[in-house]
Amino acid sequence: xxxxxxxxxxxxxxxxxxxxxxxxxxxxxxxxxxxxxxxxxxxxxxxxxxxxxxxxxxxxxxxxxxxxxxxxxxxxxxxxxxxxxxxxxxxxxxxxxxxxxxxxxxxxxxxxxxxxxxxxxxxxxxxxxxxxxxxxxxxxxxxxxxxxxxxxxxxxxxxxxxxxxxxxxxxxxxxxxxxxxxxxxxxxxxxxxxxxxxxxxxxxxxxxxxxxxxxxxxxxxxxxxxxxxxxxxxxxxxxxxxxxxxxxxxxxxxxxxxxxxxxxxxxxxx
Amino acid sequence: xxxxxxxxxxxxxxxxxxxxxxxxxxxxxxxxxxxxxxxxxxxxxxxxxxxxxxxxxxxxxxxxxxxxxxxxxxxxxxxxxxxxxxxxxxxxxxxxxxxxxxxxxxxxxxxxxxxxxxxxxxxxxxxxxxxxxxxxxxxxxxxxxxxxxxxxxxxxxxxxxxxxxxxxxxx
Numbered sequence: 001x002x003x004x005x006x007x008x009x010x011x012x013x014x015x016x017x018x019x020x021x022x023x024x025x026x027x028x029x030x031x032x033x034x035x036x037x038x039x040x041x042x043x044x045x046x047x048x049x050x051x052x053x054x055x056x057x058x059x060x061x062x063x064x065x066x067x068x069x070x071x072x073x074x075x076x077x078x079x080x081x082x083x084x085x086x087x088x089x090x091x092x093x094x095x096x097x098x099x100x101x102x103x104x105x106x107x108x109x110x111x112x113x114x115x116x117x118x119x120x121x122x123x124x125x126x127x128x129x130x131x132x133x134x135x136x137x138x139x140x141x142x143x144x145x146x147x148x149x150x151x152x153x154x155x156x157x158x159x160x161x162x163x164x165x166x167x168x169x170x171x172x173x174x175x176x177x178x179x180x181x182x183x184x185x186x187x188x189x190x191x192x193x194x195x196x197x198x199x200x201x202x203x204x205x206x207x208x209x210x211x212x213x214x215x216x217x218x219x220x221x222x223x224x225x226x227x228x229x230x231x232x233x234x235x236x237x238x239x240x241x242x243x244x245x246x247x248x249x250x251x252x253x254x255x256x257x258x259x260x261x262x263x264x265x266x267x268x269x270x
Numbered sequence: 271x272x273x274x275x276x277x278x279x280x281x282x283x284x285x286x287x288x289x290x291x292x293x294x295x296x297x298x299x300x301x302x303x304x305x306x307x308x309x310x311x312x313x314x315x316x317x318x319x320x321x322x323x324x325x326x327x328x329x330x331x332x333x334x335x336x337x338x339x340x341x342x343x344x345x346x347x348x349x350x351x352x353x354x355x356x357x358x359x360x361x362x363x364x365x366x367x368x369x370x371x372x373x374x375x376x377x378x379x380x381x382x383x384x385x386x387x388x389x390x391x392x393x394x395x396x397x398x399x400x401x402x403x404x405x406x407x408x409x410x411x412x413x414x415x416x417x418x419x420x421x422x423x424x425x426x427x428x429x430x431x432x433x434x435x436x437x438x439x440x441x
Contacts, residue, residue, distance in 0.1 A: 034351065037342030156356045179352055268348050270409075 025205075026060060026262065027239055028101055028150040029053045033178045033266040040093045040154050044077075046103065047086040051209040052239050053264070055086030060148075062087050064105050068161040070097025070154075097158030098178060103148040106168075108251055109258075112136040125251045143254040145169075150264040153178040166194035169242060169261035174227060180267040182235045189226040190242060190261065196226030200242045204230050207237040232267040239264055290381040290417050291440045292389075294326065296398055297433030300372040307403040308369035309431055310343060312350035313377065315386075316395045322354035323394055324386050327377055328366040346401040349409055381417070389416050396424075400431040410435045417441060 026048040035042060045053070046060035059082045069075040077089040093099060108128050110121045114136045121131050125143070132139060145168035151161075157176040164170045171177075174187035190197040204218040220228040222242075232238065243260035294313060313327040328350075331340030341360060345351045360366055365385045379386035393415055401407040408431035412424050418439040425436045 032345075034345040034356075035342075036344050036351075036356070040342065181352075268352075270349070 024048045024050055024057060025052060025239060025241070026103065026146070026148045027053055027264050028060070028103065028148060029237060029264055030101070030150050030152050030266075033150075033152050035093060035152065035154050041090055042093065042152050043079075043088060043090045044101065044150070045086045045088050049085075052205055052207045053237060054210060057085065059083060059085060059087040060103055061105075062089060064103040065089070066102050066104060067091060068100040068102070070095045070099065070158045070160045072160045072163055075099065091152065093152065093154040096155040098151055098153045098161055098176070100161035101150050101152065105144070105146040105148075107144060108141060108254060109144055110139065110141045110253075112139040128251065128253060139253075141251065141253040141255065143249045143251050143257040144259070145257070146260045146262075148262045151177045164191050164194050166191075168193065169197060169200075169244065169259045170194075171261060171263060172226075177263070177265055180232060180265055181270055182232050182267050183270060185229050185231045186265075187227055187229040190222050190228065191226055192244065192246075192259065193248070196224065197222055197242075197244065198224045198226060200226075200228075200244055202228050202230070202240055202242045204232075204238050204240045206232075206234065207239065235267050235269040237264055237266055292379045292381070292386060292416075293436075293438040293440075294377040294379070294396065294398075295434070295436040295438075296375045296377070297428075297435070298370060298372045298375060298400070299428075299431070299433045301405070303405070305404045307405070308371060309400040309402040309405070310340075310347055310369065311398065311400045312347045312355060313396070313398050314350060314354070315389070316353065316397050318393050320353055323389060324379075325354070325358065325362065325365050326379060326385055328355070328358075328360075328362070329369045330366070332368045343401075343403070346407065347399050348401075348407070349397070350399045391417060396435070396437050398428075398432060398435050400428075402431055406431050408432050412437045414439060 029045045031043045047055035049057040062080050067075040067077055077091055080089040108125045112119050112132055114133055170191045172189045180186050200222045202220045206216050220230050222228045241262035245258045249257045311329045314325050315323040317323045382388050396412040399409045408428050410426050410428045410432050412426045414424055418441050422439040427434050
């Protein structure tokens with residue numbers, strides 16, 4: 001029932017992640033994470049939903065998409081399309097190495113009351129001033145920076161796409177994220193504004209949730225160096241996520257900054 | 271066989287110069303399936319740390335197609351791919367070649383010669399991985415110590431995509 005109520009504000013809700021994070025997960029799902037041959041392509045689905053990885057709620061916004069090629073430059077996705085429940089795009093992997101695919105949602109979220117009605121607004125910081133009517137009450141402004149990623153490697157993995165931007169929560173591999181094997185521990189580091197994000201809870205959920213009853217959620221906590229480790233119980237696609245908030249805002253009206261990171265990782269059988 | 275061969279005068283003369291050798295037999299099972307494709311197969315020697323000590327054989331579709339000479343599907347040999355297959359520049363002389371038919375495939379390697387090279391003394395595992403289009407995947411492992419002081423016959427048995435994998439070591 002909660003789901004049904006939430007659905008009404010569908011698009012708005014996804015925009016409001018991580019507020020909506022407990023119910024809806026934003027994800028990308030690549031058709032493969034290891035490719036080879038002279039002309040490799042992958043196709044990727046992107047959506048927000050509760051179950052993983054079933055596009056049954058709202059599509060992801062592809063204007064948030066940035067693909068970083070192994071040489072650190074931006075690569076262009078092709079055949080992008082946004083449908084009812086999912087967005088999809090293809091990626092032509094013209095360089096050897098690891099590509100980083102990221103949906104980055106950065107902006108300002110405001111809640112306020114106007115004429116006795118609760119209102120919500122989100123958008124760019126620059127548009128904030130004109131967006132909230134004069135006389136609005138209980139104005140609460142938050143800044144947000146949410147990142148959702150996945151990785152695809154053509155041939156041998158590389159590190160060129162992982163140079164942190166220094167903004168928000170970011171993942172730096174210790175174990176290569178396209179080299180994950182069931183039963184083997186994998187480690188990564190989370191950075192917050194480029195520095196180790198210590199003491200953050202990271203959750204991992206295996207895909208194919210429709211075909212089991214247990215949520216099968218694993219948890220790990222980042223150490224002082226931002227590092228965390230997960231051991232994958234079985235092969236499959238996993239969704240990992242972490243979120244935090246602080247007061248380091250860059251928009252003066254905002255009191256709070258909300259940050260989240262999520263990634264889809266493929267785990268292969270030994 | 272070996273004893274017989276060694277008894278011939280020519281070989282006796284050559285014996286001091288003969289390097290240790292390592293013979294591998296890979297059985298590709300005959301499968302009664304509607305759609306059969308010969309398996310992609312990799313044979314390699316792994317060190318204790320799982321690093322590749324030697325790439326011995328790689329069989330994959332050689333036929334040119336729009337997608338390339340079958341290299342598109344090499345990551346299906348998952349373990350081989352991750353453990354070092356992706357580091358190779360294909361084709362590799364004396365290692366890569368066409369897929370093989372069902373039956374026993376015999377491979378001979380000599381210490382000091384490519385592709386085995388000079389295998390340092392130590393503990394190793396012979397690994398054979400097979401993956402078949404419209405079929406399954408299997409990895410068979412045969413641990414061994416190198417060099418050997420006596421002739422040794424080691425073996426492991428696959429259950430689906432591979433049959434018996436035999437490893438004969440000669441000092």
